[in-house]
Amino acid sequence: MYTFKSLFAATALAAMTFSGVALAGDMTISQPWARASAGMAKAGAAFMTLHNDTGMDDTLIAAKSDVATRVELHTHLMEDGVMKMREVKDGIPVKNGASQDLKPGSYHVMFMGLKAPLQENSTFPVTLVFEHAGEKSIVVEVKGPGAMSGAMSGGKGDMAPHNMDGMDHMKQMQQMQKTTMPPMK
Numbered sequence: 001m002y003t004f005k006s007l008f009a010a011t012a013l014a015a016m017t018f019s020g021v022a023l024a025g026d027m028t029i030s031q032p033w034a035r036a037s038a039g040m041a042k043a044g045a046a047f048m049t050l051h052n053d054t055g056m057d058d059t060l061i062a063a064k065s066d067v068a069t070r071v072e073l074h075t076h077l078m079e080d081g082v083m084k085m086r087e088v089k090d091g092i093p094v095k096n097g098a099s100q101d102l103k104p105g106s107y108h109v110m111f112m113g114l115k116a117p118l119q120e121n122s123t124f125p126v127t128l129v130f131e132h133a134g135e136k137s138i139v140v141e142v143k144g145p146g147a148m149s150g151a152m153s154g155g156k157g158d159m160a161p162h163n164m165d166g167m168d169h170m171k172q173m174q175q176m177q178k179t180t181m182p183p184m185k
């Protein structure tokens with residue numbers, strides 16, 4: 001009896017989870033934007049807010065785009081008093097019912113080896129890949145080179161002054177194109 005009930009519960013849960021993708025809401029991506037790339041810069045970053053209404057915790061595990069030869073998920077970490085950029089190998093968590101910001105100084109989608117400069121006021125498509133919600137296509141809007149995250153900036157615990165992000169990021173990228181990035185610890 002116990003076995004039967006467990007099996008039934010598991011089956012019901014699986015069915016609910018499956019239909020939940022359509023019925024319980026969705027993974028929504030709002031305000032995706034990128035900063036215009038300066039001059040010959042070969043790297044760029046995109047920012048956005050993810051909101052998970054799917055009914056289960058999820059993880060952004062990859063991103064794809066034709067604008068660059070490589071697209072990675074990155075974050076910034078304070079190491080020895082210096083803000084450094086690292087690839088997040090385990091993806092970016094998005095808890096059920098919660099929002100996750102990708103913003104300057106924190107999580108971002110990184111474009112390495114841009115095929116063309118990111119022009120202000122242009123847009124480009126990106127596909128986000130979630131562990132459970134699957135692939136989501138978004139259109140990223142390119143803002144001016146000095147663009148900040150607007151209303152989302154200045155949140156607590158944001159250790160990196162936003163105005164440090166642009167050029168330091170680019171300098172780091174130039175260095176990283178010569179060396180391989182050490183694994184995130």
Ligand SMILES: [Cu+2]
Nearest residue numbers: 045074085110
């Ligand atoms: Cu980065």
